[in-house]
Amino acid sequence: MATPISLVFLLYVLLFLLCPLCSLKKGHTVAANEITKGYFRNVNVNSLLPSSVCDHSNKVLNKASSLKVVSKYGPCTVTGDPKTFPSAAEILRRDQLRVKSIRAKHSMNSSTTGVFNEMKTRVPTTHFGGGYAVTVGLGTPKKDFSLLFDTGSDLTWTQCEPCSGGCFPQNDEKFDPTKSTSYKNLSCSSEPCKSIGKESAQGCSSSNSCLYGVKYGTGYTVGFLATETLTITPSDVFENFVIGCGERNGGRFSGTAGLLGLGRSPVALPSQTSSTYKNLFSYCLPASSSSTGHLSFGGGVSQAAKFTPITSKIPELYGLDVSGISVGGRKLPIDPSVFRTAGTIIDSGTTLTYLPSTAHSALSSAFQEMMTNYTLTKGTSGLQPCYDFSKHANDNITIPQISIFFEGGVEVDIDDSGIFIAANGLEEVCLAFKDNGNDTDVAIFGNVQQKTYEVVYDVAKGMVGFAPGGC
Structure with missing residues (x-):
């Protein structure tokens, strides 16, 4: 006959097996079966x-329409260096700037928040932190540029010569619109110029070319709104793609040339390429700054x-x-x-x-x-x-x-x-x-x-x- 103590012990064991995590107390210890179950x-x-050695991943869902994603810090990109990986304090500082502007955008009404002329610029703040870059082609003939991609921004832009208002350092040569046969400034009466008001300030140059301006939490870009040929892959080429040609730019963009906007507005890449990609894209961010992921468009899910x-x-x-x-x-x-x-x-x-x-x-x-x-x-x-x-x-x-x-x-x-x-x-x-x-x-x-x-x-x-x- 079991003693009262053994009965209590048996009940305890049964309770433990049936509900190992029903009640956690201070000093909870990890049982082997909890690890096995994935808890x-x-x-x-x-x-x-961070590691100093790059581990390239070849795993993509749609190789035909995928771009390699690299962290802007780390050995997989020439724009980064493990020695310059930001401290937690710096990451938080940049995050806080981005979070602050996200909250501002969240509470922003739909009216235009800023106007400017060619010399004096007043632009609204949008959010940008960014951490991952892809390489795309711009212009005819095509030249490759490393752009940070961002689901919280709409406009795709790159730094442009002659950088009359100043540019931040980048590793690629800056885009020169005079050397592309497909580049064209948009007029102030064009629909894209009218549609960018939520994210960008807008104005007109003396030649009636549309000007844009976006101020980020950690930078800004001001320049001409234009159309250009965007090359995602050799088989995915988009003519008359609306971009920003930034001639006055500043901020922490880690050697990249600009930004790839994956937001929800008509000027964002998903909308502009919807006839091909059906407003469908995906990404996989690598486990560490020393490995690679991918950004894919369209295709199967x-x-x-x-x-x-x-x-x-x-x-x-x-x-x-x-x-x-x-x-x-x-x-x-x-x-x-x-x-x-x-x-x-x-x-x-x-x-x-x-x-x-x-x-x-x-x-x-x-x-x-x-x-x-x-x-x-x-x-x-x-x-x-x-x-x-x-x-x-x-x-x-x-x-x-x-x-x-x-x-x-x-x-x-x-x-x-x-x-x-x-x-x-x-x-x-x-x-x-x-x-x-x-x-x-x-x-x-x-x-x-x-x-x-x-x-x-x-x-x-x-x-x-x-x-x-x-x-």
Whole structure:
């Protein structure tokens, strides 16, 4: 006959097996079966740091219409250098500028926010952070240029000679419109000139050519609105593509020539190429700055992709409805209304994910409960929690899985590379999620958490999809 103690013990064992994560207490330890089920991950500590060797990926869904994506920092691009990889403080500073302008754009009304003449410029602020570059061709004959791509911006532009107002340093030769037979300035009465008011200030030159101006959180471009031949691949060539030919430019563009706009306006690339690509594009951001991904247009969609609707709450940007977060297999007790107050956007140019305070507090607390085996630090640059992994160099650490849930039952399990950001080497490694500071500002699903997923923008159908293992 079993003793009362053994009965209690048997009941405890059954409860543990049936519901290992129903109740997590301070000092929770990780069981082997939890790792097996995918609730926790074993991660090599050194993988949290940038590498100096480029690992080229050949995995693309549509090779015919795909461009190689490289981080603007790291060994896979001539525009970057691992030694100049920005600090967490610098990343956050740039992120904050971008977040601030996203919020401004979110609250902006549809009226034109600025006008200018050729000499005195007043331009509205739009957001730009950017982190990933692709190479496209411009002009006839074609010349290749490295452009940062951005789902939060509309206008595609490049620096143009004679750079009369000054240009930032770039690695490619600057575009010279006088050497292209297909270049043509647009007039002030043209439809593209009239349509750029939401993102750009606009004006007229003395020759009635349309002028544009865009001020970003970390830079600006001013120049002529024009049409030019855009070459995505040898078989995908678009004549009369509307671009900005920037003759007065400044900011942190890391040696690239300009910007490829993947936003939602008529002047953005998805709209301009819709007859060929059907308003469909996707990208996969590499797991680290030392590997490559891809940006693909049109073609087939991965069967593994799960789709969530693009919301109408933020019409200028790609808005999504977040419904919840889980940590280590446990769904956090966050009321869904916390995410609905201001909404959420998915953004290729914001580095971290920015959450409402209520959601971030729940995430941070649950994460710390499951990481008690590691040394907490005081935190840095407003990031919490942070850990000292310096004593674990060359070792594996065990971290809880973080998942984001979107409307429609879509669950995105954040890749190992999207959980942490090294703030100060291995001595300060922080959770790569940032507190909005309140529950009323728009939340942002940043590019760190999108890594390794094929993120599919089916704009025609009003959906964004996620397929794991994209690159």
